[in-house]
Amino acid sequence: MPISASIGRRRTALAFVAAATLFGTMALPGVAQAHGHGWNKPKTEDLQLLAINDLHGNLEPPAGSSGTVKEIDATGATVSTPAGGVEYLATALRQARQGHPNTVTVAAGDLVGASPLVSALFHDEPTVEAMNKLGLDVTSVGNHEFDEGKTELLRLQNGGCHPTDGCYVKGRKFKGADFEYLAANVTNEKTGKPILDPYWIKNVHGVKVGFIGATLEGTPNIVTAEGVKGLKFGDEVETINKYAAELKRRGVNSIVALIHEGGLPASQVYNYDCGAAGAGISGPIVDIAKNLDPAIGAIVTGHTHNAYSCAIPDPNGVPRSVTSAASFGRLFTEINLKLDKRTGAIVRPSVTAANHIVRRTVDKAPDMTDLIAYYSKLAAPIAGRAVGFIAGDINGRGSGDLEKPLGDVIADAQLAGLAPAEKGGAQVAFMNPGGIRSDLVFKASGSEGDGVVTYGEAFTVQPFTNMMQVKTLTGAQLIQLLQQQVSGLNEAAPKILQSSKGLTYTLDMNKTGAARVLVDSVKLNGAAIDPTAGYRVAANEFLAGGGDGFPAFAAGTDKLVGASDLDLFTAYLTANSTAAAPLAAPAQDRIKIIGVGQDVD
Structure with missing residues (x-):
């Protein structure tokens, strides 16, 4: 199975695993716990995860109510706070990484597609370039990655000028994504093989961490027939569990699932906690989470454009982190955890997860401002x-x-x-x-x-x-x-x-x-x-x-x-x-x- 290290232009990055806070000292089978008086506690490595989903090419701040986040203010009232815009998102992520030498940035699909004109006019090349600049490491595909079909998705990954529109500026060739697109459950109908790598392995100071990426099985129901022609979309649980077993055979004991499928929390407040047993969330992700291999330490989700940080029981009844950062770059999820360097497992009681608003009160990232200005100038004769x-x-x-x-x-x-x-x-x-x-x-x-x-x-x-x-x-x-x-x-x-x-x-x-x-x-x-x-x-x-x-x-x-x-x-x-x-x-x-x-x- 190919891994990202075999692809020369893709960055080597750190890996992560995330889970919601557990009670007491509960842990999954195989997770090492302290013994005796603590003198023989295993050495651990701190790891930070920063996650986004459903950006949909929103480089500029989303307009109207689509560009706000509901939060509870100091008085206890629910208010709508302006949020989003890749200039602010880049700054927020860069600030969040400070003090965290081990960090990785991930996504759960739909980074492109259904995008505003400044990205869509150029077949979402601007968004891929923006994700390269802000340091995205790996993402699952989403249904909108198939809006223009498999060939265009592969072009976004590998680079090259658009087959019909060509290069937009003479002498400037699109280089493609520096990050990994994963598509475990998207296979070629004829060969049965995934159209992109199903997983990505990272070595974090001797600890192997695997990331499995998948989109919802129902993608053909929400994408045009031409966009999914020749492709088969498999069951999320069956596929992810298959590759989790393969990773374990390769000695990978820490696994993260990036799934473009989500849930419906009972509250629209951005930092809503679904409860220790996940009672406050419904939707497809609940059954998926309950049936995924317990070796999968965290689940990062998307698709429903909702915000939540939940603990949903795994097949052993142990709560496991399930998160989503809403959409359009209005939020990002920060998850901090420890990896056991002896067993390669996640110290699950160490995990904390929270969503953060991408507030427009922070400084704009100059490189993102320049990128938006560059493409806005090209688009201006049409857009204005x-x-x-x-x-x-x-x-x-x-x-x-x-x-x-x-x-x-x-x-x-x-x-x-x-x-x-x-x-x-x-x-x-x-x-x-x-x-x-x-x-x-x-x-x-x-x-x-x-x-x-x-x-x-x-x-x-x-x-x-x-x-x-x-x-x-x-x-x-x-x-x-x-x-x-x-x-x-x-x-x-x-x-x-x-x-x-x-x-x-x-x-x-x-x-x-x-x-x-x-x-x-x-x-x-x-x-x-x-x-x-x-x-x-x-x-x-x-x-x-x-x-x-x-x-x-x-x-x-x-x-x-x-x-x-x-x-x-x-x-x-x-x-x-x-x-x-x-x-x-x-x-x-x-x-x-x-x-x-x-x-x-």
């Missing part, structure tokens, strides 16, 4: 063009509501662009909530002026530039589509589609599964849905192909391909807003909600 005007904030990603104001605007834009008969004759349009990547903020940074929406800001909201499709669904299929928001793959974590004006219905979240959609309440332009009639339905190509757990879309017929979602969005803003008559946030009156729903995307 005004495309519309808003009367106030229109929240999307930062909205906690099931029906999001910006979701309504996007769906209306899609309907407006595709309603003409020659454009598809759409009668209703749907937008997936996970595809809304930011907010439209009235008082944005920069010099364009309050209320002005630039192309760059619109791109940050709709960065995928998916092509739109219009299909015919029967009324029965349309009802089934609405039911799939809260049933099947989406029952535990509902994905509420954002619908265009004219479609109204009631969701009763006190019920379960498909029954949450009150069928008699579904109306289009005031008329009840006819189960046997045909309706022209618009959606982006990802949703139209059945993505995000909506197979009813894939059953549609008479497909017509239209413009991109971004083009329709910017055209709508231009046509429906002026400086004198800016666009206001819609009323959010299309879905009547009964009970409390979990907003997850």
